[in-house]
């Protein structure tokens with residue numbers, strides 16, 4: 057483990073990552089981060105360059121095509137910047153870093169659902185992130201139909217429309233879900249899979265229990 061603690065949230069669109077990341081940030085703030093500053097980040101994004109890449113990836117101009125290979129490299133560019141500009145310095149300073157998605161998203165979305173060659177995806181992930189891996193990853197697991205329904209409801213109530221990544225056929229999101237569940241089995245030492253159908257408060261409590269158990273007394 058690095059001097060800091062690196063916690064990531066993964067899962068399909070609408071599964072509740074942002075909600076739980078915010079809840080955890082609030083809990084940590086309430087105990088003063090147990091003496092550690094808490095940094096909240098997201099992918100793609102989290103730096104000025106990354107936020108610009110995010111805009112390109114999510115709100116591509118009408119008529120533009122984005123081939124899967126270009127998509128992979130854009131996500132990797134955002135991550136390379138985020139790791140060196142924000143995550144690594146914060147961890148070196150002993151902070152708690154909470155990140156909404158990280159390299160597991162690429163493994164699953166581009167490597168599984170977009171069907172890019174997994175060896176190439178792994179090599180590009182390694183180039184972008186270097187040896188940095190999360191200490192704990194919370195996977196919020198939800199059936200694809202339910203997750204997309206939540207994402208659509210949230211978009212509608214915010215007056216927005218689905219972005220480019222939210223317009224795939226349902227089979228795409230089913231592959232995303234299956235890909236995450238397989239990955240969580242392969243990397244069982246850092247993944248905690250949570251049933252995202254549970255009420256928000258229950259998930260929050262479960263995440264806190266798991267985190268305090270895994271981080272060996274770092275958080276009271």
Ligand code: T5A
Nearest residue numbers: 069070071072073074075099131161162165206210221256
């Ligand atoms: N991507 C990303 C890649 O393809 N490759 C990559 O390498 C990376 C990094 C990012 C997109 O980019 C793709 C994946 C994505 O398609 P994004 O805007 O960051 O897109 O969006 P997402 O990460 O997909 O997250 P969303 O904002 O869509 O959903 P969240 O954060 O999972 O869900 P949240 O918390 O906003 O909740 C959605 C709604 O559900 C409710 C909330 O109140 C909200 O209204 N909710 C619940 N309702 C009932 N029960 C619960 N337990 C609930 N929890 C939340």
